[in-house]
Amino acid sequence: xxxxxxxxxxxxxxxxxxxxxxxxxxxxxxxxxxxxxxxxxxxxxxxxxxxxxxxxxxxxxxxxxxxxxxxxxxxxxxxxxxxxxxxxxxxxxxxxxxxxxxxxxxxxxxxxxxxxxxxxxxxxxxxxxxxxxxxxxxxxxxxxxxxxxxxxxxxxxxxxxxxxxxxxxxxxxxxxxxxxxxxxxxxxxxxxxxxxxxxxxxxxxxxxxxxxxxxxxxxxxxxxxxxxxxxxxxxxxxxxxxxxxxxxxxxx
Amino acid sequence: xxxxxxxxxxxxxxxxxxxxxxxxxxxxxxxxxxxxxxxxxxxxxxxxxxxxxxxxxxxxxxxxxxxxxxxxxxxxxxxxxxxxxxxxxxxxxxxxxxxxxxxxxxxxxxxxxxxxxxxxxxxxxxxxxxxxxxxxxxxxxxxxxxxxxxxxxxxxxxxxxxxxxxxxxxxxxxxxxxxxxxxxxxxxxxxxxxxxxxxxxxxxxxxxxxxxxxxxxxxxxxxxxxxxxxxxxxxxxxxxxxxxxxxxxxxx
Numbered sequence: 001x002x003x004x005x006x007x008x009x010x011x012x013x014x015x016x017x018x019x020x021x022x023x024x025x026x027x028x029x030x031x032x033x034x035x036x037x038x039x040x041x042x043x044x045x046x047x048x049x050x051x052x053x054x055x056x057x058x059x060x061x062x063x064x065x066x067x068x069x070x071x072x073x074x075x076x077x078x079x080x081x082x083x084x085x086x087x088x089x090x091x092x093x094x095x096x097x098x099x100x101x102x103x104x105x106x107x108x109x110x111x112x113x114x115x116x117x118x119x120x121x122x123x124x125x126x127x128x129x130x131x132x133x134x135x136x137x138x139x140x141x142x143x144x145x146x147x148x149x150x151x152x153x154x155x156x157x158x159x160x161x162x163x164x165x166x167x168x169x170x171x172x173x174x175x176x177x178x179x180x181x182x183x184x185x186x187x188x189x190x191x192x193x194x195x196x197x198x199x200x201x202x203x204x205x206x207x208x209x210x211x212x213x214x215x216x217x218x219x220x221x222x223x224x225x226x227x228x229x230x231x232x233x234x235x236x237x238x239x240x241x242x243x244x245x246x247x248x249x250x251x252x
Numbered sequence: 253x254x255x256x257x258x259x260x261x262x263x264x265x266x267x268x269x270x271x272x273x274x275x276x277x278x279x280x281x282x283x284x285x286x287x288x289x290x291x292x293x294x295x296x297x298x299x300x301x302x303x304x305x306x307x308x309x310x311x312x313x314x315x316x317x318x319x320x321x322x323x324x325x326x327x328x329x330x331x332x333x334x335x336x337x338x339x340x341x342x343x344x345x346x347x348x349x350x351x352x353x354x355x356x357x358x359x360x361x362x363x364x365x366x367x368x369x370x371x372x373x374x375x376x377x378x379x380x381x382x383x384x385x386x387x388x389x390x391x392x393x394x395x396x397x398x399x400x401x402x403x404x405x406x407x408x409x410x411x412x413x414x415x416x417x418x419x420x421x422x423x424x425x426x427x428x429x430x431x432x433x434x435x436x437x438x439x440x441x442x443x444x445x446x447x448x449x450x451x452x453x454x455x456x457x458x459x460x461x462x463x464x465x466x467x468x469x470x471x472x473x474x475x476x477x478x479x480x481x482x483x484x485x486x487x488x489x490x491x492x493x494x495x496x497x498x499x500x501x502x503x504x
Contacts, residue, residue, distance in 0.1 A: 069474065090474050109446050110464045123442045158436045161478045166429035166443050167450040168465030169494045170422030175459040177418035184410045190375045190401070191418050192455055194361050198419040199451030203444055207427040212362045213420030222321065222342050226413045234497055241493055242421045245486055
């Protein structure tokens, strides 16, 4: 059983994961970070040791790597052979190949350093290179989340891709809407109840059934008018492409 | 003061608006609808009269037109000169030109016949052709919503356009994500907490600050990999176009 962990990183994922595990009575032994400020701050929050130099990592049941995807590969090569997981949606498990016990613990949520995350409801995708270690990671994850799933790297990558489409792209749609409103001195708050409702609907309903709007109705007149009043050429392209796809999805 | 209203239509907007006004002690005198089934059903719910033929419309303080945008024009021409509003985001107030008292009462929400709407939090955009009638429409709207705004047709059209982008397009992103997951036998439920959180964030934060993901980080490696694993050619185009725009928005 994993009783003590160390965290590499001090960003959004490192902060929220280490706080969640500490609250679940898992001992966070060391915070290892290249960012002295945020690393020391996080270690202080957890009342634990801050380490700048990887060489000073002491033995622990599990190292949780919470650094940018691009840095995982070179970091792993310089780490001692301690059981370890990364937390990336799109990084293959094979990045660890020369270690003995390795895996993935990927929370499907966009975490923020300054906003306490309620992990109970956050699905965690787990993968490991052997069954014994897999059980340990599942057991550990279950201490913070009620939704732990065993998924391979290909499945996890497809979840990450879908998360980008469902979350990052919809956030960008909110941003385009806000910019268009502000261009006309209108308050973005007007759309907030609608945005929230649109997301809440798909908790209980299929998004294919909750689709509304001119493209869904096949209302080409409104689409044409919207393309006239939308000023930004790039956003016009986005409006056209998405409307064309919605029209196609719902054509009778 | 408007004490009694009649509703033309028996769809999503007609149903929820008439129920909300009835609950606010506004008398719904008649439900007028070309759809006998849903019209009679709604009239029964409200314990009021159902009318199929426009010629049988009796005098009332206000007619609220809740029909498809495309049908408003021809409908208005055949209506008696009773004070009236439509409820469309994208239809100009001038569609009424030959009447004496006319206006708009546009709730910024995607309403559903079968889901009771809490209008208190739904912004309502009001417009009218004279100040006296405007006051009456504001007063009436305030009986169901705490967020009543006076906006002209151009402003309202821009709100509707922005609502399409923020709500309809994000719903379509949910649908693409769901289809991609299902293609790989993965459960869409995995993304639901993330989708909800993404929408909740912009209630208190600027969507420019809540943007996350590979395009925001400028992570071209992941974008390239996502384009390889995404199979549908149309969705690939959407992924490319949105990522390109996010990259541009956040380029340093």
